[in-house]
Amino acid sequence: MSSPPTVAIAGASGNLGASMAQVFLEPAFRARFTDVIVLARGNSAKIQQLVSKGARLRQYSEDKLEEALEGVDVLVNTVGPSGHKFKESLLRCLPRTAVRLYFPSEFGVNHYLHDFDHEEWNAKKHHFRLTSQLIPNIRVCRVYPGLFLEESIGPWFGFFTKQGKYEAIGSPAQPVTYTSMDDTGKALAVLASSPPAAVPAEVYLSGDSKSFAEIAKIMGEAGAGHIDVSRIPLNEYKAQVLSKPSPTPERYLRFLMAEGKIDHRSEGLGNHNHLVQGAGEVEAFKSMTDLAKETQGRPWVDSD
Numbered sequence: 617m618s619s620p621p622t623v624a625i626a627g628a629s630g631n632l633g634a635s636m637a638q639v640f641l642e643p644a645f646r647a648r649f650t651d652v653i654v655l656a657r658g659n660s661a662k663i664q665q666l667v668s669k670g671a672r673l674r675q676y677s678e679d680k681l682e683e684a685l686e687g688v689d690v691l692v693n694t695v696g697p698s699g700h701k702f703k704e705s706l707l708r709c710l711p712r713t714a715v716r717l718y719f720p721s722e723f724g725v726n727h728y729l730h731d732f733d734h735e736e737w738n739a740k741k742h743h744f745r746l747t748s749q750l751i752p753n754i755r756v757c758r759v760y761p762g763l764f765l766e767e768s769i770g771p772w773f774g775f776f777t778k779q780g781k782y783e784a785i786g787s788p789a790q791p792v793t794y795t796s797m798d799d800t801g802k803a804l805a806v807l808a809s810s811p812p813a814a815v816p817a818e819v820y821l822s823g824d825s826k827s828f829a830e831i832a833k834i835m836g837e838a839g840a841g842h843i844d845v846s847r848i849p850l851n852e853y854k855a856q857v858l859s860k861p862s863p864t865p866e867r868y869l870r871f872l873m874a875e876g877k878i879d880h881r882s883e884g885l886g887n888h889n890h891l892v893q894g895a896g897e898v899e900a901f902k903s904m905t906d907l908a909k910e911t912q913g914r915p916w917v918d919s920d
Contacts, residue, residue, distance in 0.1 A: 619650050620647075620648055620649050620650045620809065621649060621650065621689035621690050621716075621717075621808070621809060622649060622650045622651040622652075622653065622687055622688050622689050622690070623640065623649050623651070623652055623653065623688070623689070623690040623691075623692060623808050623809075624653040624654075624655055624674070624684075624685060624688040624690070624691050624692070625637050625640070625652070625653070625654050625655065625692045625694060626655045626691065626692065626693045626694065626695055626706060627655075627693065627694035627695035627696065627699070627721070628654035628655065628656060628662075628663065628666060628671075628694065629654075629656050629660055629662050629663055630694060630695070630696050632694050632696075632723060632797060633654075633694035633695075634662050634665075634666065635797040635798065635801055636692065636694060636797070636800070636801040636804060637652070637654055637666050637671060637801075638666065638669065638801070639798060639801030639802050639804075639805055640652045640671075640801065640804075640805050640808075641666065641669040641670050641671055645802065645805040645806075645809075646670060648805060648806075648808075648809035649808075649809060651672055651687075652670065652671050652672065653671065653672045653673075653674050653688065654666050654667075654671045654672070654673055654674070655674055655676055655684055655685075656673060656674075656675055656676070657675065657676065657677075658675060659673070659675070678702065678705050681705060681706060681709040682709050682712050682713060685709065685710075685713040685714075685715060686713075686714075687714065688713065688714065688715055689714060689715065689716050689717065690715065690716070690717045690718075690719075690808045690809075691706075691710070691715050691717070691718050691719070692719045692804065692808060693706065693718070693719060693720050693721040694721055694723065695721050696721070697736050697739075700739045700743070703720075703721060703743055704743065704746065707720075707743065707746055707747065707750060707751070708746075708750060710750065710751050710754060711750060711751055711754075715754055716754060716755060716812045717754070717755045717757065717808065717812040717815060718747070718751065718754050718755065718756050718757070719756075719757050719758075719759060719804065719807075719808070720740070720743055720744060720747065720756065720758060721740070721743075722740060722758040722759055722760060723759055723760075723761060723800060724760065724761070724762075724763075725760060725762060725763070725869065725872060725877065725878050726758075726760045726818070726820070726877070726885070727740065727741070728741065729877050730872070730877070732858055732868075734861070734865065734868060735861075735863055736863065736864075736865060737865070744756075744758070755812035755813070755815055756817065757807060757815045757816060757817060757818070757819060758817070758818050758819070759800070759803070759804060759807070759818075759819045759821065760818065760819065760820050760821065760880070761793075761795035761799075761800040761803075761821040761823065762792070762793030762794060762795055762820075762821070762822070762823070762878045762880050763792065763793065763794050763795075763869070763873075763878060764794070764795065764796065764797050764800070765794040765795060765796040765797075765823055765824070765902060765904070765907055766796060766797060766907070768794055769831065769835070769907070769915040769916060770915065770916035771916070772866045773866065773869065773870055773873070774828070774870060775828075775831070775915075775916070777835060777840050777843065777913070777914050777915065777916065777917050778914070778917040780840070780841060780842060780843050780844060781843060781844045781845075781846065782828050782831070782832050782843055782844070782845045782846070783845075783846050783847070783848060784827075784828035784829075784845060784846070784847045784848070784874070785847070785848050785850055785853050785854075785870045785871050785873065785874040786847065786848075786849075786850035786871070786873075786874030786875070787827075787847065787874065788827060788828040788829040788845045788846075788847055789827050789828075789829055790827055790828075790873065790874055790876060790879070791825040791826060791827050791830075791876075791879050791881060791884065792825065792826065792827070792873045792878050792879060793821075793822050793823065793824070793825045793878055793879055793880035793881070793884075793887075794823055794824055794825070794826070794904060795821045795822065795823030795824075795901065796823055796901065796902040798902065799821070799823050799898065799901045799902055800821060802892070802898045803819070803821050803891075803892040803898060806891070806892040806897050806898060807819065807891070807892065816888060816891075819888045819891065820880045820885055820886060820887040820888055821880065821887060821888070821889065821892075821901075822880035822881060822887035822889055822901075823901040823902060823903070824901065824902070824903040824904045824905075825879060825880060825881045825884070826904045828845050829845050830904075831904060832844075832845045834904050834905055834908045834913075835908050835913040835914070835915070836913065837908075837913070838905075838908035838909055838911075838912055838913030839908075839912035839913035839914060840912075840913035840914050841913075850871060850874045850875070853870070853871055853874075854871040857870075857871060889901070
């Protein structure tokens, strides 16, 4: 019987990377791997916290990436938007390593469905095109959790909880999928410890799918009080956003929410929850109701 794989996480000093690395180090998931390696340019308090929990730190320089990946079977790339050049350097060294399974830095919405250009998503498309050219023999899996539950119910998406109003683009009844970073990390740990051939090329996760109207009711009952829900016409809003491009994705995500392109229910784009839930894998995903209870119905009120 072959030994469990060794996994390396690039970008573990960032918010998402650190969150995922912590999940990989939980006893139930750590047992799935021979080693959990965090790749970092230098040391930091966040990295040391991961090391204290059992991670192994490998500091790298761009001219010695192969050494940093020595003995690694699975690579998880969580490097953020500012690191596209490094991500490409990392990708180009993979053919000379033992990596058999690669998770590129997606972990959001499936932007391959979009009918418009955006600088950040175009860079991810370019990266994925390079995978087919540079690493055709390495399994590549793109994971789409939708929007992160912990970071989404705020004014940047039209949720003005403190003011008692939500502004939906399009129909307030359109469900949108929200998955917690913790659950995304758990799902990723299950996938990363699976035989590469059994891992799909794309994985949709569906933590909880709720509409603006449903979220207003959930937050209201949890302590926010009555929340009015209004709507902004979809076509008008989308045309306005596309006429004035911006480097950050929030305004684009708002009309994608309305178009059903972040709806990972089985009735929507579908999902692969069955691959990671049940049979002692991942229990029920965190729900919008769980978030409402934790925040007493007032997530992100300080930012409203």
